[in-house]
Amino acid sequence: MTLNVNDYRLGCVKYWDGEEKEIVYRPKLREEPYPLKNLLGYYEWVYNAYWEEDREVEPGSHGHFKLGLDHHDAVKVGNSPAKDKNADVDPAHVLGEFDTCGIGSKFAGLKACERRSGWVFDEHKLVEDSEEPSWGEFGPKGFEEFDFHGSEMFITVVDVLDDNGNPFVEFKHSCGEEVVVYVGKKQKNAAVDLGKGLEGLTDGERKRLGIYVEDAEIKRVALEMKASDDDAGDAADVQDVDVETRKRRAEEDSSEEPPLKK
Numbered sequence: 001m002t003l004n005v006n007d008y009r010l011g012c013v014k015y016w017d018g019e020e021k022e023i024v025y026r027p028k029l030r031e032e033p034y035p036l037k038n039l040l041g042y043y044e045w046v047y048n049a050y051w052e053e054d055r056e057v058e059p060g061s062h063g064h065f066k067l068g069l070d071h072h073d074a075v076k077v078g079n080s081p082a083k084d085k086n087a088d089v090d091p092a093h094v095l096g097e098f099d100t101c102g103i104g105s106k107f108a109g110l111k112a113c114e115r116r117s118g119w120v121f122d123e124h125k126l127v128e129d130s131e132e133p134s135w136g137e138f139g140p141k142g143f144e145e146f147d148f149h150g151s152e153m154f155i156t157v158v159d160v161l162d163d164n165g166n167p168f169v170e171f172k173h174s175c176g177e178e179v180v181v182y183v184g185k186k187q188k189n190a191a192v193d194l195g196k197g198l199e200g201l202t203d204g205e206r207k208r209l210g211i212y213v214e215d216a217e218i219k220r221v222a223l224e225m226k227a228s229d230d231d232a233g234d235a236a237d238v239q240d241v242d243v244e245t246r247k248r249r250a251e252e253d254s255s256e257e258p259p260l261k262k
Contacts, residue, residue, distance in 0.1 A: 014210035016222035030117040043184030059198035063099035118156035
């Protein structure tokens, strides 16, 4: 099959919506909650849904996103007993920063939003990148900061994993009619803050995100997966019925009076 790479929709992130029965040209967002502690880290933007002519982007070219903990929660997590190892972090103690092509922001605290796998940035301030940026631990330094009234920023977990087993994240910045959307990939290299060892998308990740995959193929794979899941569900239902039937019969047998001895 010859792919027409000039078709911008072909280069879009996309998925098949089974309820609406149509292809959706945006990341498929996770429905279930996701532990916030597992999202902490450094992300590079690898996909831009704002400019049609520039979809997949090279890491380091469009900016980044970072989530960390303030000292209070970092110490708490570091000293937490083994029995609390599954406890999540307090979103009020999450600090972060992001940069999107010259507009940077830092924020303190996250708030839950309507989507169960999403978060809203709290107390954010935008920083105009009029000079070469100098990023501090949790944000740029040496620039004039100003409140960005009427702006909303969200980070949501994408229902697709990268090759390292981490979910992609969708960043959405809404201000009036302007909406900027990026997809970030978590970086595993400790030197990423220095711009070294940045990871872009692999062929497998592009395929899972639907990039350069024809609409018909996206639909075919989604329907096959649904049919497979339905078959597995039917088999599980049958097994559950068999277990319940055996249990009921065993109870009936045990409740029967033993035969009288002659």
